[in-house]
Amino acid sequence: MIDTITEALNNLVDKLHGWLSAFIQNIPNLVLAILVMVASYFIAIYTKKLVSKLVKKRVSQASVANMIAKITAVVVVLTGLFLALGILNLSKMLTSLLAGAGVAGLAVGLALQGTLSNTFAGVVISFRKRIQLGNWVETNGFSGEVIDVNLKEFVLKEADNNLVIIPNKMVLENPLKNYSLTNRMRVNLECGVGYESDLEAVEILTKTTIAKAFKEVGSPDNVEFYYTEFGDSSINYLCRFWIESESLLEKLKAKTKAIIEIKKAYDREGVNIPFPIRTLEFNNKLAFEEASIENQFSNN
Template sequence: MKDNAQNFTVGLQNSLIHYWNVFLQSLPRVVLALLILVASFYIATYLANLIRKKFDSKDHDPLFVNFLSKTSKVALIIVGIILAMQAMGLSGIAQGLLAGAGLSAFIFGFAFKDIAENFLGGLILAFNRPFSLDDTIQIRDFTGHVKALNFRTTHIKTFDEKDVFLPNSIVVKEPLINFTRDGQIRLDFVVGIAYEDDITQAISLIIKTISPTATIIKGKEPFTVVEELATSTVNLRTYFWADTFDYKKGVLEIKSDIIQLVKEVLVNEGFSLPSDIQEIKWYDPKKPFPIDIMNTKDDFFPNR
């Protein structure tokens, strides 16, 4: 039993000495791998900042710059990890990872289909650039300002202060309305005047009223047309342009101000703005028309 204990002690010592020698032999490789990892991280960070500074100007979209810098940083870090594995003597594992990249992409493509699809959608949006930072866009029922383009989602801040994160694949596939790209939008509203009113005079008055307020774009002056001869009114539709760079002030508030001005001017000039007339038809004249008068005599003549 004493010999067994002694053999165990000797074997343990030999094992520790062997692993210590292996560690000393591999220590330079481990240090080199750590240096490669640290260097790749700092190089990736430096390159990302360099790309940001190089393209961060009025001529380049901040969304594109942010996405490009993030993608470059992640790619360089992955390359650094592969080089560190090769430096540690794990070249077989590194080569196996590279060789199996196609198979891995095929296998994980099903498990992470949405993630890959959204990432590719982000790349398409970054290079195609259908919108810029702080642009006002509409996707489905969401309208707001673009705040960020991430690897997976597009961040939109709606007008009611909601943060909406739409998957990039949806942004790519769905129809997208950009209200800010050209900086202008055509708006319209309808006002109804009485049949007895002068249509030409009403149109001239409306144009005169809205011209100082509406955004005047070269070749795109405000105009008004007769849209419909309705039941009780002649409907006039007015078209004008507005500045969309500040959507709230340039579109919503201006439209409200113009409608209010047109209403006040038409009323002050004696134009009637009649409400809809409701026609009641009684198809059986032989039967009495059922009318109940709720008011009493004292209600019509309170002083009597």
Template structure:
């Protein structure tokens, strides 16, 4: 007992220093753990308020929580004199190896996070993305599931979706229908424009504001081209598009307004020899 007391008296400053380091390491770990829980709760509330799927929210917040805990543990170990350089090197090498092995999946994962956070589209939107046009059925962490107009289910990797332009046809409540109608040069232009105006006005689906545009677009090689551009609700787009084309053809036929075929004049030159 005397020897232990003597040893303590001779080394009490060193032992006190170690004790303070251990206490500091414990404090750092608990503070880091408290911060990790706070960050996880904040992310959980923020993502859920944005309408993100609960499974995705749980996955993302768990990853953030674990990363903060690992960083906190390394700081605590460093406080008590443990060389964490080797641990960091091992973690870095492991992360690099995993990243190289799963680079495609990690790219899809990162793209899925971007889609979930920035919301360029949502389930039910009709979009053109990744070379596929269709209605978004589900947005998952690695892929987006879309349903094409002919009722095919297409699974598109998220990296392919974010790697190209995304056109969201459902983002705005109204859309403009763009039609290009060609009439023959010998047709009555004023009459043709009046017929087009009447067709547009008679369609109850066409919006009065913004006002539709009917104007000569070009004097082309075979026809006089007229732009017909009514505004409609997004849900009525294709119905108005198809119905207007049919009405234009039938009415032009009844009123004698010709829609010319593409044509070309060929001149034959013959050399005469004596």
């Protein structure tokens, strides 16, 4: 019994001596690994600041710039960790870490699929030059001014001052119309005049009225005017002209102004804008026939 305990103690001492010898032999590698980790930490801090400055020059959203800077810093630190483990000859641990990171990343990706898709969509949208804060856009059935683009949502302010919050993924996957990319918009105006009207005079009057109401139109020749159909109670036309505007709200204001000025001009010149008329015809022939049949029965 005593011999067994003595042998076990000797084995333990030998193990400790072996570990101590290995530790002493690996002190240079350990110091180098620590230096690599410290250096990677400071490099990560510097890289984070540098990337943040560079990204903010291209992206106006601070949240997106900070996220990209943090991801870059994490990548630098992980690179330093892998180098340090390699210096310590811990390749098996390095392989285990990579495998564990892959499995964990897959699990997190599946669990946060919707959130991550919105996050990456927000990053992509932020780097698009054709979508900027202050633009007036239309997407997913909503129209308004872009007031915020962050890592989760796309925020619009509609003309009625209501805020619309749209997930970034929906904005990226659906068509988006940006009214602010050009400084000109075309206003389409549909109306109708009575059948008794002088159509040529109506065309000249409408074009002249639009040209006087909007300085950017200039000449009446710049106003497009087309008769489109013989309606139920009017002859309908389409009038189109260009205005200087970058906002859909300004386009609506211009259309309102055009309607008011055209109505005033038509009233002065006696041009009729008819409202729908329905004519009802009452045919009493059936009633007379029924009355005659009743009279015959009564006489019999």
